[in-house]
Amino acid sequence: MSEPATGPPAAKPAKPAELTVLDKYLVAGIENQATTIYMFPGACITYRVGNKLLKVPNTTLNPGQTMAIALEILPNYVVDQPTAEAKKMFLDRVKSLDFSYSVQGLARFRVNLFRQRGSLAFAMRVIPHDIPSLSSYQLPDDFLQALKGLRGGLWVVHGKGRGGKSAFLASIVEHLNATQNRLVTVLEPTIQFSHRNNLCLVTQREIGSDMNSIEQGIDEALRQDQDILFVDELNSAESFDKVLEAVVKGMTTFVAMGTPDVEKTIRQLLGFKPQNRQLDLVNDLMTHLRALISTELTIDPAGRRTVTVQYHPANLVNSVLLSKRTELEQKSSQKSMLHEFDSSSSVDQSWFDSE
Known part of the structure; x- marks a missing residue:
């Protein structure tokens, strides 16, 4: 060469x-x-x-x-x-x-x-060497206020591949690192942005070199009494089970997903569970989900790259979840009615045999 x-x-x-x-x-x-x-x-x-x-x-x-x-x-x-x-x-x-x-x-x-x-x-x-500042995304004040009072909950950053999700998560880590005194763990398939300890004590772990799997990393973060968890690329039911366990136990958790919009993100989250457990999951999400945050990369004719971020707080997302809950309850009710009908329509065969 x-x-x-x-x-x-x-x-x-x-x-x-x-x-x-x-x-x-x-x-x-x-x-x-x-x-x-x-x-x-x-x-x-x-x-x-x-x-x-x-x-x-x-x-x-x-x-x-x-x-x-x-x-x-x-x-x-x-x-x-x-x-x-x-x-x-x-x-x-x-x-x-x-x-x-x-x-x-x-x-x-x-x-x-x-x-x-x-x-x-x-x-x-x-x-990139440089992590974008959170202010560069022009986020609404209520998002920044929500970051000040982080006390548990699930935050989902979603968008298409190469859409700027990892950079945005890194920006949140840097913002917390400069403003709060917390223990933070970042779990990634491959470490992308490096974070130095500032007000926070930041642990960065990579699959292969530092841990065997995302699930192992979450288990160990729970044992270490970490405050805030970042999981890049949530893409399996096993990882989601561990994420949900961390959230239910009170750990503030940010995850990235490669889904393009709110509807498909909710659908993917529900798809991590079998259908007979999705209604329970909807109720869990309505309790613990704090926001969906979408990222989208655009490239202008001159080749300049811009990431646009949209913030969907829980009160907006819950309307979608409520619709899903109603849909799942109706399906469950229909199945129950069919089961009752099947039971009531069974006839003792001896009745036909009698004279």
């Missing part, structure tokens, strides 16, 4: 000579304002800049090169022994994997490694 055609990026803390060839391409992508960098076998290294894909000339990769990149960036924790041989054996059988990668002092990336046509490929999303 040759060096970037654009040459090394403008130096920040590190010197170009200290960077590997791979790192030079990654940093060059950032210098070109890329938000995602793609490395596929049979294709040039490609930067996503706004709505455009920019291909780096003369960088067509082959399967051997993508394997070499994987060996270079694969974290040690995924193998028992951090040797090249052990990593190669792991990569020969892996189908997909999410992890983070850093260019020391310059950039961090959220990596999705996957297979296509039997070979390894990568999508590396750039994680």
Whole structure:
């Protein structure tokens, strides 16, 4: 793999000579304002800049090169022994994997490694160094007031993929860190934004390197008597059960979900439970849900990215939940009536046999 055609990026803390060839391409992508960098076998290294894909000339990769990149960036924790041989054996059988990668002092990336046509490929999303301030989202005063008095409850941040959910959650962590004296735990598939301890004591844990699963992280947060919990990417019934357990036990909990609107978010939450337990879940949500907060990323023709946030407090969400409760109660009543009808329509067969 040759060096970037654009040459090394403008130096920040590190010197170009200290960077590997791979790192030079990654940093060059950032210098070109890329938000995602793609490395596929049979294709040039490609930067996503706004709505455009920019291909780096003369960088067509082959399967051997993508394997070499994987060996270079694969974290040690995924193998028992951090040797090249052990990593190669792991990569020969892996189908997909999410992890983070850093260019020391310059950039961090959220990596999705996957297979296509039997070979390894990568999508590396750039994680910005700077966390947006909460004030930059132009949120209503009642949201900021609600953050001042956090005492338990579930807060759901939802939106489409690449919609700014993780950055918004990080902004809330930073706001709390600057204004409140709390114990905070952040659980993520891959750590994206780094938080330093300020007024809060912030624990950040990543699946694989720090814990085996989100469920384990929640269990341990409960044992540690944490005050506030952040869970990025709530996407399984098992994780939701643990989240609900934490909320019922009084822990303020923020979660991110990849659902586009309020209706689909409520539907997804209910879908985490079997139908015969959804009515109980609606009642739990009406008690504990504090707000749904939607995020949406827009990109203007010049490639500028803006995240729009909408705040839906509990009194608005509860109207949707009330409708769902009525719907579930009607279904339950209909099933009960059918069961009673089936019972009453059963006839003693001996009656027909008698003369």
